[in-house]
Amino acid sequence: MSTVLIAEKHETEKMAMRDAYCATLLKLASEDDKVVVLDSDLMSSMGMVPFLNKYPEKTFNVGVQEANMIGVAAGLSATGLIPFAHTFGPFASRRCYDQIFLSVGYSKLNVRIVGSDPGITAAFNGGTHMPFEDLGILRNIPDITILEPADTVMLQDLLIQTAGMYGLFYIRLLRKNAVKIYEEGSAFEIGKGVTLREGKDVTVISTGIMVKEALDAAEKLAEEGISARVINMFTLKPIDKELIIKSAEETGAIVTAENHNIINALGSAVAEVLGENLPVPLERVGVKDLFGEVGPVSYLRERFELTAEEIVIKAKKAIERKNKR
Amino acid sequence: MLSQEKIKALKIFAINIRMETVRAMGTLGFGHLGGALSIADTIAVLYGGAMKIDPKNPKWEDRDWLVSSKGHAGPAIYAALALKGYFPVEELLTLNKPGTHFPSHCDRNLTTGIDMTTGSLGQGASTSVGVALGHKYQKKNNYTYLILGDGETQEGQVWEAVSFAGARKLDNLIAFVDNNKQQLDGFTRNIHDTLDFKAKFESFGWHAIDVDGSDVVQIYEAIEAAKLEKGKPTVIVLDTVKGKGVSFVEGKEKNHHVEISKEQMAQGLAELQLELDKEVEA
Ligand SMILES: Cc1ncc(C[n+]2csc(CCOP(=O)(O)OP(=O)(O)O)c2C)c(N)n1
Numbered sequence: 001m002s003t004v005l006i007a008e009k010h011e012t013e014k015m016a017m018r019d020a021y022c023a024t025l026l027k028l029a030s031e032d033d034k035v036v037v038l039d040s041d042l043m044s045s046m047g048m049v050p051f052l053n054k055y056p057e058k059t060f061n062v063g064v065q066e067a068n069m070i071g072v073a074a075g076l077s078a079t080g081l082i083p084f085a086h087t088f089g090p091f092a093s094r095r096c097y098d099q100i101f102l103s104v105g106y107s108k109l110n111v112r113i114v115g116s117d118p119g120i121t122a123a124f125n126g127g128t129h130m131p132f133e134d135l136g137i138l139r140n141i142p143d144i145t146i147l148e149p150a151d152t153v154m155l156q157d158l159l160i161q162t163a164g165m166y167g168l169f170y171i172r173l174l175r176k177n178a179v180k181i182y183e184e185g186s187a188f189e190i191g192k193g194v195t196l197r198e199g200k201d202v203t204v205i206s207t208g209i210m211v212k213e214a215l216d217a218a219e220k221l222a223e224e225g226i227s228a229r230v231i232n233m234f235t236l237k238p239i240d241k242e243l244i245i246k247s248a249e250e251t252g253a254i255v256t257a258e259n260h261n262i263i264n265a266l267g268s269a270v271a272e273v274l275g276e277n278l279p280v281p282l283e284r285v286g287v288k289d290l291f292g293e294v295g296p297v298s299y300l301r302e303r304f305e306l307t308a309e310e311i312v313i314k315a316k317k318a319i320e321r322k323n324k325r
Numbered sequence: 326m327l328s329q330e331k332i333k334a335l336k337i338f339a340i341n342i343r344m345e346t347v348r349a350m351g352t353l354g355f356g357h358l359g360g361a362l363s364i365a366d367t368i369a370v371l372y373g374g375a376m377k378i379d380p381k382n383p384k385w386e387d388r389d390w391l392v393s394s395k396g397h398a399g400p401a402i403y404a405a406l407a408l409k410g411y412f413p414v415e416e417l418l419t420l421n422k423p424g425t426h427f428p429s430h431c432d433r434n435l436t437t438g439i440d441m442t443t444g445s446l447g448q449g450a451s452t453s454v455g456v457a458l459g460h461k462y463q464k465k466n467n468y469t470y471l472i473l474g475d476g477e478t479q480e481g482q483v484w485e486a487v488s489f490a491g492a493r494k495l496d497n498l499i500a501f502v503d504n505n506k507q508q509l510d511g512f513t514r515n516i517h518d519t520l521d522f523k524a525k526f527e528s529f530g531w532h533a534i535d536v537d538g539s540d541v542v543q544i545y546e547a548i549e550a551a552k553l554e555k556g557k558p559t560v561i562v563l564d565t566v567k568g569k570g571v572s573f574v575e576g577k578e579k580n581h582h583v584e585i586s587k588e589q590m591a592q593g594l595a596e597l598q599l600e601l602d603k604e605v606e607a
């Protein structure tokens with residue numbers, strides 16, 4: 001199912017994630033008239049103007065009304081269409097939770113919700129626009145699939161896959177350029193994490209922009225003789241229990257790394273699996289229950305401790321706790 | 326134009342919907358009786374002739390859709406569906422029993438013939454707009470009907486949907502406001518006055534018609550007029566009475582969600598039977 005080709009060098013990609021999003025939707029729309037796009041006045045921000053120009057009839061820009069957009073998407077899907085609905089992550093979650101929960105989830109309709117600018121990547125839009133809680137809010141919805149693609153290769157593959165699936169999806173999407181993690185031709189299995197690097201002393205389970213930090217941390221740890229396994233857990237729900245348990249068994253210590261509040265998303269999901277199956281020391285790298293703030297990403301990384309250095313510190317701490325047992 | 330025979334049939338259908346609603350809620354002992362009774366005449370017109378439906382093929386691709394955004398009117402719709410033959414009338418008595426197909430609020434995954442799930446007020450406005458838009462995009466001729474409560478229109482989401490439908494000129498969408506002047510906590514004018522619906526909808530680019538919501542002829546003719554209106558969605562503002570047809574709830578102060586004793590059920594059914602006999606003889 002999944003054939004993952006890991007890039008040799010992890011450099012910033014030439015193509016922005018939003019451009020890959022637009023290109024993939026253009027392709028999907030050209031192949032299937034049922035694919036339609038909704039937005040709430042953020043098409044330009046999302047780089048979707050080429051889509052609008054090519055397919056005005058497949059574009060439903062509702063204007064500034066996110067809750068209505070979700071309901072309209074639900075209605076469109078009830079007539080057999082395959083909607084992708086975008087707005088910024090905080091609005092795609094906080095502002096339309098009841099609509100997502102009932103009009104789509106409980107109603108068992110078929111909608112892909114795209115929430116952009118995860119966590120600190122909201123940067124200069126600041127605290128009002130900085131979702132450290134979107135995944136936490138949405139993870140409560142039964143049967144939702146939550147995806148956070150790490151780079152353009154993964155994004156394209158996941159978008160194409162979800163277009164052919166049925167249900168409620170939340171795709172947490174960086175708009176700018178990601179760091180290349182995968183080579184062209186990779187195929188991913190939703191619900192299965194990807195092991196990017198083998199290791200035996202500790203496992204770092206990472207997602208989104210924290211995947212690169214996790215890989216860097218593993219390099220640093222290797223220099224000190226510590227062997228760290230790195231996993232990209234791009235599906236938050238359903239979480240890959242088997243891989244978490246296997247890593248706990250084989251490395252005995254776990255660190256999670258996410259661009260989100262450590263409450264209710266990856267750190268919590270991993271803690272739940274470990275707690276119920278194989279409690280090993282767990283340390284969580286992420287936002288420590290704080291509101292966002294404005295600034296460049298470089299500043300926000302330090303401010304919210306979303307760095308390779310922080311992962312190194314937490315990895316050592318987890319290993320120390322393991323050795324004390 | 327409706328024939329006298331057809332008018333009579335619609336009136337009888339409306340009374341039967343009320344009777345089955347009272348029976349189902351009365352057997353259970355409680356329910357959202359007021360808002361189910363106020364909309365019964367409209368539901369009778371919709372399922373009794375205005376809507377394109379096929380009870381033998383509930384998911385028929387060319388059918389018209391009904392979204393009751395006031396999801397608590399579900400039991401009145403279930404009654405109409407049963408009387409049209411979507412399922413046996415006896416099944417209505419399982420209302421809200423464990424594992425039932427007939428919950429308080431409309432659920433597309435539980436009840437044959439229910440097109441959309443509602444219950445959180447305001448949401449059906451948006452989903453009905455999506456359905457109408459989806460049909461338009463696919464160049465289909467289905468109409469989508471939307472039922473809103475007057476209290477429900479206090480929800481901001483309703484006006485997001487109304488604004489968008491007006492801007493998109495969705496002339497395959499026909500909405501009703503069940504203007505029974507009451508909401509959960511009391512009379513709408515004392516809580517949050519909803520003002521002039523016709524003017525409000527018109528300002529959003531809709532065609533608006535005021536009718537007596539207990540008059541099946543006026544309702545039917547308004548729907549016919551709505552279908553002739555091109556380039557605009559239509560709202561039919563129904564002047565209704567909450568609890569209509571059953572004296573212990575009709576227009577009464579607290580008639581939203583009521584307890585129904587066996588005596589009250591019997592009394593309500595007797596009153597409706599009298600109406601029915603009068604109509605049959607007329
Ligand atoms: C979002 C939401 N808020 C509150 C309720 C609880 N509730 C159910 S019906 C109702 C009053 C509705 O009044 P109206 O729309 O006038 O309905 P009707 O009088 O026709 O029954 C309320 C507050 C709900 N179902 N959904």
